[in-house]
Amino acid sequence: MAAADKKASIADALDEQYYQINLDILESFSKYRPPLNLYRFKEDVARVLPYCKAGERLSNEQVEQLAQLVDEGLVFVSREDHPVYVKHISYQLDLVLVDKNLHETEIADIFTQALTRRLGEFFSQPVPLVFGKLWTDMMVLTEYLYADANRIRALSRRLHQTHTLANHSFNSGIMGLAVHIKQQSKQYEAGEVKRKFLDHLTAGLFLHDLGMSKIPPFMLEKDKALTAEDRGKVQRHTQVGYEMLAKLDLRFPEVEECVTDHHERINGSGYPQKKQGQAIGPLGRLCGLVDSYCAMTTKHPYGEPVEPAKAVAQLAQDQGYDQELSRILQAMVMLQSKPK
Structure with a gap:
């Protein structure tokens, strides 16, 4: 399966519960303290697991890893955090034009x-x-x-x-x-x-x-x-x-x-x-x-x-x-x- 098809397949399966984060959205977050809970899709167990909590300080290694995971289409935000996500995007409104998962x-x-x-x-x-x-x-x-x-x-x-x-x-x-x-x-x-x-x-x-x-x-x-x-x-x-x-x-x-x-x-x-x-x-x-x-x-x-x-x-x-x-x-x- 091609990388793009794989990302789409994972996103479709999780769409009702999670937003898939892309690089544009990630770069709009605070680099070391993301404003809301992030989740990682673990392919070996086919489950979404917590990656970091809102406001939690990330190390340089985690920042680099997070960018890589996002590029692979494996980082998500829970739709339960919709009010927080809405508030964040509303301050950088042009992001709605690039986020295809909303x-x-x-x-x-x-x-x-x-x-x-x-x-x-x-x-x-x-x-x-x-x-x-x-x-x-x-x-x-x-x-x-x-x-x-x-x-x-x-x-x-x-x-x-x-x-x-x-x-x-x-x-x-x-x-x-x-x-x-x-x-x-x-x-x-x-x-x-x-x-x-x-x-x-x-x-x-x-x-x-x-x-x-x-x-x-x-x-x-x-x-x-x-x-x-x-x-x-x-x-x-x-x-x-x-x-x-x-x-x-x-x-x-x-x-x-x-x-x-x-x-x-x-x-x-x-x-x-x-x-x-x-x-x-x-x-x-x-x-x-x-x-x-x-x-x-x-x-x-x-x-x-x-x-x-x-x-x-x-x-x-x-x-x-x-x-x-x-x-x-x-x-x-x-x-x-x-x-x-």
């Missing part, structure tokens, strides 16, 4: 943790240096989805249940991509969607509420209705966000449309410009829909969430939203709610 659901967990954390860091300090790290991770996501757009399904099942700016931005980004990919499924299958467009749309969806980072937290955490003055300050976030894009060198039309138009409504009931009908672009309509859905279905200081099925029904009946997009979102949510 399931789609596990990769979705990693993206959820990584992107939500990056969004939180950026909204706390919305400057170019911090944004660069968020952009890098968003581009890992688009590379992952561009290879197979159907991967968005696992991500759309991992929305946060509690509202924070970072949680809401993650939820809106994922649901916006899910609706967009469903609407444009034939174009994705035919390879007609440009990667650059997906990059910019992703940034727009995740950053649509950029201006909210300038709203004092105490105002957003009130457990009662905002005053007219406070509401006016909040409604300025679309313009504030637009102004912030220039400082981030992020003046792409797709991003600008999401930031400026996600509160405009087709029937003219939105803000800030009271746009109507075709004056609102397709990405503004998309972002407005998922922004509302994600706001409705998470727990806020001032209220409990609306059930997803009820939320999409309300949006589908509201003439302020794009009817085609509303139907797509409703169908997706209803499908997810069906018992498996």
Whole structure:
């Protein structure tokens, strides 16, 4: 049996219980103190046995031996340590593109943790240096989805249940991509969607509420209705966000449309410009829909969430939203709610 076939055979046999570690993953670990328990496959007894414990100091000889064993496909991590593994990979997100042993659901967990954390860091300090790290991770996501757009399904099942700016931005980004990919499924299958467009749309969806980072937290955490003055300050976030894009060198039309138009409504009931009908672009309509859905279905200081099925029904009946997009979102949510 060829070496590659042998590695694959061992990995397949252990897949339900263990991750097989490759050299890229090993090199991301602390060289002398791996962050989680490692196991070695012993061929003579056909069993996986402990190799070292998390944080245990390795000798130079063990470091060399470990690298050799990894190269031979004989080192594994227990799936019981999934939370630790997810946290580790989430700090070096591009590793999901090279680790062929992760399931789609596990990769979705990693993206959820990584992107939500990056969004939180950026909204706390919305400057170019911090944004660069968020952009890098968003581009890992688009590379992952561009290879197979159907991967968005696992991500759309991992929305946060509690509202924070970072949680809401993650939820809106994922649901916006899910609706967009469903609407444009034939174009994705035919390879007609440009990667650059997906990059910019992703940034727009995740950053649509950029201006909210300038709203004092105490105002957003009130457990009662905002005053007219406070509401006016909040409604300025679309313009504030637009102004912030220039400082981030992020003046792409797709991003600008999401930031400026996600509160405009087709029937003219939105803000800030009271746009109507075709004056609102397709990405503004998309972002407005998922922004509302994600706001409705998470727990806020001032209220409990609306059930997803009820939320999409309300949006589908509201003439302020794009009817085609509303139907797509409703169908997706209803499908997810069906018992498996």
